[in-house]
Amino acid sequence: MKISKLLILITLLFSGQLLADEHWGYEGTISPEHWGDISKDFRTCKTGKHQSPINITKAKKLAPQPLIFHYELTPEEVINNGHTVQVSVNSDDDYLTFNGTHYLLKQFHFHTPSENQIEGNSFPLEVHFVHTDKEGKLLILAVMLKEGKANQEIEKAWRVVSKQQDKTIKIKSPFNIDKFLPSNKSYYHFEGSLTTPPCTEGVTWLVLKESVTVSKEQVDKFDNLLGHTNN
Numbered sequence: 552m553k554i555s556k557l558l559i560l561i562t563l564l565f566s567g568q569l570l571a572d573e574h575w576g577y578e579g580t581i582s583p584e585h586w587g588d589i590s591k592d593f594r595t596c597k598t599g600k601h602q603s604p605i606n607i608t609k610a611k612k613l614a615p616q617p618l619i620f621h622y623e624l625t626p627e628e629v630i631n632n633g634h635t636v637q638v639s640v641n642s643d644d645d646y647l648t649f650n651g652t653h654y655l656l657k658q659f660h661f662h663t664p665s666e667n668q669i670e671g672n673s674f675p676l677e678v679h680f681v682h683t684d685k686e687g688k689l690l691i692l693a694v695m696l697k698e699g700k701a702n703q704e705i706e707k708a709w710r711v712v713s714k715q716q717d718k719t720i721k722i723k724s725p726f727n728i729d730k731f732l733p734s735n736k737s738y739y740h741f742e743g744s745l746t747t748p749p750c751t752e753g754v755t756w757l758v759l760k761e762s763v764t765v766s767k768e769q770v771d772k773f774d775n776l777l778g779h780t781n782n
């Protein structure tokens with residue numbers, strides 16, 4: 552640990568912030584390099600061995616198991632929680648089958664710019680579809696968005712989401728996740744962690760190789776809502 556970081560840590564300890572405040576963010580003293588020190592529940596952010604996101608390079612060419620998607624059209628809610636825009640999915644019908652296990656879709660949310668990189672390439676937006684199996688094991692399906700035509704599915708959430716934080720809003724038109732996904736579903740697979748506190752490990756990551764499009768205006772709208780990057 553660098554002296555300057557140590558000093559910040561000591562200052563935080565004496566001011567009581569470190570123990571009292573579990574607030575995390577992307578800038579200043581609560582930025583990612585400090586997450587492991589904000590709370591003992593977040594220690595894995597610093598000490599973990601399989602932390603995400605990663606830059607995917609020289610991926611092994613294995614014969615991958617096909618992913619089987621069972622996504623229905625369901626009405627959902629959207630929230631701007633200050634860290635991201637998140638759409639919650641309250642249905643038992645939306646799941647994805649990977650290696651014979653069903654993973655139920657719980658929510659999806661966005662990062663700008665992308666957290667994972669493919670061969671060193673970053674994307675303006677990345678969406679994480681967060682799933683859990685019966686035992687609560689997490690699987691995150693990541694889809695990259697490149698600049699191009701406006702994304703009709705994102706627009707459904709963007710149209711209603713509020714700049715006001717922690718306000719839950721119903722999305723009127725149901726999300727069609729199948730339309731959100733690229734036609735080619737080949738993917739990279741690795742075992743990693745949550746990319747935000749508490750940075751829990753043992754998360755199965757699937758990153759689709761092919762991206763879908765999002766317009767510059769849609770990325771700008773997301774930037775404006777958050778007021779900061781969140782990768």
Ligand SMILES: [Zn+2]
Pocket residue numbers: 660661662679746
């Ligand atoms: Zn995420």
